[in-house]
Amino acid sequence: MKYLLFIFFIFTSCGSSESSPSGGDSTTPEPQTPLTDEQLVDLVQKQTFKYFWDFAEPNSKLARERYHPDGIYPENDSNIVTTGGSGFGLMSIVAAVSRNYVSRTEAVARLNTIADFLENADRFHGAWPHWMDGNTGNVKPFGQKDNGGDLVETAFLCEGIICVREFFKNGSVEEQALAQKFDNLWKGVDWNWYRNEQNVLYWHWSPNYAWEMNFPLEGYNECLITYVLAASSPTHPITAAPYHQGWARNGAIVSSNTKYGIPLILKHNGAEEFGGPLFWAHYSYVGLDPTQLTDQYANYWDVNVNQTKINYQYCVENPGNFGGYGPNYWGLTASYSRNNDGSIGYDAHMPSNDKGVISPTAAISSIVYTPTESLAAMRNFYENNSGTMWGPAGFYDANSKHFGWTAKRYLAIDQGPMVVMLENYRTGLLWSLFMNAPEVRQGLLNLGFHSGKHGF
Template identity: 75%
Template sequence: MIKISVLFMFFTFLGCSSYGDKPNESTAVNPPIIKLTDEELIDLVQKQTLSYFWDYAEPNSGMARERYHPDGIYPENDAHVVTTGGSGFGLMAIVSGMSRGYITKNQGTERLNKIANFLANADRFHGAWSHWIDGNTGKVKPFGTKDNGGDLVETSFLAAGFITVREYLKNGTAEEKAVSQKFDELWKGIDWQWYTNNQNKLFWHWSPNYDWQMNFALEGYNECLITYVMAAASPTHPITPAAYHEGWARSGAIVSAKTKYNLPLILKHNGAEEFGGPLFWAHYSYLGLDPNQLTDKYANYWDLNSNHTKINYLYAVANPKKFKGYGANYWGLTASYSRNSDESIGYDAHMPSNDKGVISPTAAISSIVYTPVESIALMRNLYENYKTETWGVAGFYDANSLQYKWTAQRYLAIDQGPEIVMLENYRSGLLWKLFMNAPEVKQGLINLGFHSGKYGF
């Protein structure tokens, strides 16, 4: 098990007197608090959070559980339900753990091989996997009645992990090269073209029973940019640039002229055009896709994500609803567990336009590449002042509310994964470098009209 031990020194000074004298007044003092440096704090959070994907992974498949509840109580007996997209984040997290020495390269390679073998035998739908999979059987677990087939967005998150693993292992030992090749084959088997449904856009779902009835076209802006990048990068089933420009960018209608707190939003955030959407929109697509110096004719992607994050932060500082604790060291609205009006635990896409008084630690932590000072302040506040309530076996719990004195002492893969990946990208840029230097990724981005000064195209 991945564990962190932080030693605190305790000094107690006892008054001394000779026999028969009245004892001195107690001179015991409170133990001094030894604060972690920023680097120690980041390392602590990154390592502890990796436990989600290592110690608490679904045992048969090695994949990331959709959720982990330390109390062992799960709805609908879904302790063995694994998540496709969250496992893609987990693949990157495992690479990070190997590179940091949290786990050995041999251990990591063995786990990655197990995952590759499971996915090769799991249900697929024109090469794509379903949103949820039964970790015991590899069979689809429907996300909804008609959502019982391929989920292209979740598959794109998974595929970004494939490429990252492939690039990390491709020049290693014979065993590492063999695992690298397995992930390459899984990547090449995804039929992105199928999911256009013969139109100039991508669609989220296809079902063998309900065909295209979900009818959810991927139009920006939200978390789905990476889906178009992966589809354009495919060496076997690529989409045409027209799908990106006409579908995702809506023939240019994706561009926004709005500002908030004097910061341009740059792109129209679907359903959240005043403040921007939940912060996972600045994370999921950019775990491998490096927004530094990345542009196309619609946006500068560093400015897009940096502004989005700062707007979310400034909203917490302004705190128009006067929720307790909101401010410079307690902020971050994104999708996570939430507190329902009846005080039960639910799930909600928190954002300034849907603020329920609940912050999600992943929102600020995964934004560290954009707002390092503000993100570290959140981590330090939670760890030093609210550790008992917010810190557990796999890092910070999923959601917290000082307003309601409430914490969801549970974890979600899609929240824990971005924390590890973005902490690593902040420290070394490793996952960005692996993904962006993959030849087909570069070519796919070029085909869509992207430019990157950092990677030379």
């Protein structure tokens, strides 16, 4: 997986922010009567949304790959936009409109800018690259050979594109025109071409290096949504064969492993004992509703709840004896991390790769699966640790009580799932929009999925 194998950066960035329509920019809460759960959730969702509104890349209005409030960043770094994180950002804007954090008029203007940018940006057989230059739309190589289409990042973006279309398609004339722009973007992805004439999807294609990255999408990890969207495409669909033969490995995806008496259900790639980092339970499922979602291999609600509970139980038992770990301080996922010399790096934290670093997005984005445990962690982060963990775009990306260390930085791929999953916890809005898109329903049925909640 790309985030497990290739992200090794120590990046910094910043940029100018727009005036905030969502309230003041105070980053330190003042003493007050403890917030109710609903007030706490709203505060965290609203503040985190600022990442995608106040601190968006100024030209494209897409999500910066990263935002560093300290203002220190390498040359041109603040203009790198991330394709997958921008998909989460689109969904965050929809949630923000529904909550009146921003007006429909403001959102439509912002989304038109985004749609026009994406229409003219570099695409490779319809897929966008992992990174783009926010000024030009040109590909920004993620690695030497990773300078072309990134199908997984494109899938995360298309989750957001479809939600925007569904949200605005029955609105005003201007909103309907916006929805049509986003529909055209989604239809331009040639999912079937990324099979490379085999019964599996491939993550990357480069105009210079063709298929040399050679990452077939085989489960289980964060990539399920890629197959769902590929099967759902009205223009370039795949058949069910790549899903069953490639992703599901002809049935070998199923696991009989348990941890703490909790079944894993599916084999987590490279993390068969405890399960992978928690973003595997988030990225595909910001739009894809796992509630009562089944196919011949799994009940996906159980897959995600079980992975989250194993991650939680590991932190409670704390075999590494890291300071602070417990029922209200937990959550291991990919995020900024602490290097051995105390500097900031990046790592895919999980029980089998525990560095004593807690990522707030892990517990908070899991609120749909573990509401009691997630709320306890969120309340502790805010009420008892806001001096070190809370900043202008919500909770900073990573924290270690053990080392007295905080990465006072933000990543789009961590902030986005928090905004979206908090909304799904509150109303199920993004789940409803995505699951009721006609082609998504049909694509899921084509792969053998059924949703008791959504009636198919």
